[in-house]
Structure formats: structure tokens, C-alpha cells
Amino acid sequence: MSTIPSVTLNNGVQIPQLGFGVWQVPDAEAAIAVRTAIEAGYRSIDTAAIYENEAGTGQAIATAGVPREELFITTKLWNSGTKDWSGQQGQDAVLRAFDESLAKLGLDYIDLYLIHWPRPMHGTFLNIWKAFEKLYAEGRVKAVGVSNFGPQQLDALRQESSVVPVLNQVELHPHFPQLELREYHAEHGIATEAWSPLGQGKALLTEPALVKIAEKHGRTVAQVVLRWHLQSGVIAIPKSVTPSRIAENIDVTGFELDADDLAAIAGTATGTRLGPDPQSFDWS
């Protein structure tokens, strides 16, 4: 079983640099996939209220036979579009949503709670963050962070709050490497976590330059891409429901990409997102 390094967050909490994502995994299937992942050695699981699989994820956590304190569980607050997230009632709604996630997961604390999308057009993320501060102060979450935030929203949080997000979870893979945002994060002590780290298993995994590097190392393209995340200091949370891939994706510590490999990977960047632009994204 490979040993995955940890990243120390700005509040001293440690997170495994490679975790397991469960977006688009139905609840019943999540129970099996997360159990398979934990057995394969994953200790960090990334779910969200909107994935509707917190219960299945919790079932796997409860039955996997690994002590709770050895696991790192992330979930996220959903946008819930028409809800008014301003003022005291907005903060109360956050606390209720958190309680629901906790109950579904069957846990008494969460390791990391994230605001899923900033929705800057509503101007409510600062108020939501106040409720996150409360959850953190009460020890109900070990760390608080954000997802899909840009420098403008991060600046606003840093100015208004003494609690700096421990990380920002954003779309990131060799086609969309987020170099500027990563620099901003590094400057302000915010870790970078990559969603869709494998480019959703699409064109990225047949990219000729990556196929060549994979052949050179006797590895798969997915392993090369995940190795690239680790060597870039990024936290990655690949998803798979396929047991062989779940094992393959965590077996990424026995080789090293060299400078030529890294330059060739940098050359595959297209600057094109797979997901929506967070600055305008407003699904409910």
C-alpha cells in the first residue's frame, strides 16, 4: 500500500495530498466505492450535500474498520438558490445545512467544510463565512475552506475575517493548471485542492504527450497526471467507481517525473475549463 504525503494547512491540521471524490456517484454505490477506497488506502473522502451521497459515504465510514480520527472527511454547503443567505437567518440556514450533512454522514464532526460556490452576484458569501467561523470556533469542523473562489472573493474574506480559508478547491488539471491562482494561494497560505484532477477521464487521458511520459515510466496516464498534482504541491481528489482504477489512482508514489516530463506536461495546457466559470455560476 502506498504512503500518501500530507499537506499541513494554515491552522496546523493535516490533510492527505490524495483523496477520493464521489461526485455523480449514487448513494448506494457510494457506500461500496468509498469502502473500496478506504480498503485501498485512501484516508480522505470528498463529498458534498448536492451529491446526495453523504449517507452512503457515512455508511462506508462506519463499516470500513478504520478509526474515525484516521479519516479526513470533507463536505460542502450547497447554494440552495432561492434561499436568502443574508443576515442572521442566512447564518442559521448554514448551521441547519451543516447539521443535516453531519446527520447523513453519521458523524459528530467534519474535518473540512467548504462553501461550494461563491455566487458573487448575491453578495452573501461573507455572511455565510460568519456561520463557518462559528462552526470552527465550536470545534464542529476541524477546518473551514472554500471552493471555486477567485482572488477577489478571497481578498474579501481575508479582509473581513481572522479565519483564512485553509484551502480553495478549484478545477485544476494539466489542461487547466490555474498557475496564477496557485501563486495567489501560496502568497496567502491557502492550499490548492484540485477538482476533476483527471480532467473527468476525458481527452486529457489520451493526450499524446502524456501517453509518451506514461510509457517512459511504465505507468498509466492517470498515474502520471496524479503524480504531477503531487509534485506540484496540489491536493487531488480523483473519483472512480471502478475498483482497479481506485487502486491504480493511489499507487502514485513509486516514481518521479523529471524536468523534461514536467515541461512536456506544462505544454499540454489549453486554458479551457471543463466546468462552469465560478464568477458567473449560479445554479441552485
Ligand SMILES: NC(=O)c1ccc[n+]([C@@H]2O[C@H](COP(=O)([O-])OP(=O)(O)OC[C@H]3O[C@@H](n4cnc5c(N)ncnc54)[C@H](OP(=O)(O)O)[C@@H]3O)[C@@H](O)[C@H]2O)c1
Ligand atoms: N467543488 C466542486 O465544485 C467540484 C466540482 C467537480 C468535482 N469535484 C470533486 O472532485 C472529484 C473529482 O472530480 P471529477 O469526479 O469531476 O473527475 P475526475 O476525478 O477528474 O475524473 C473522474 C472520471 O475519470 C474516470 N477515471 C478515474 N480514474 C481513472 C483511471 N485511472 N483511468 C481512466 N479513467 C479514470 C472515472 O471513471 P469511473 O468512475 O467510471 O472509473 C470518471 O469518469 C469529484 O468526485 C468531487 O468530489 C468538486
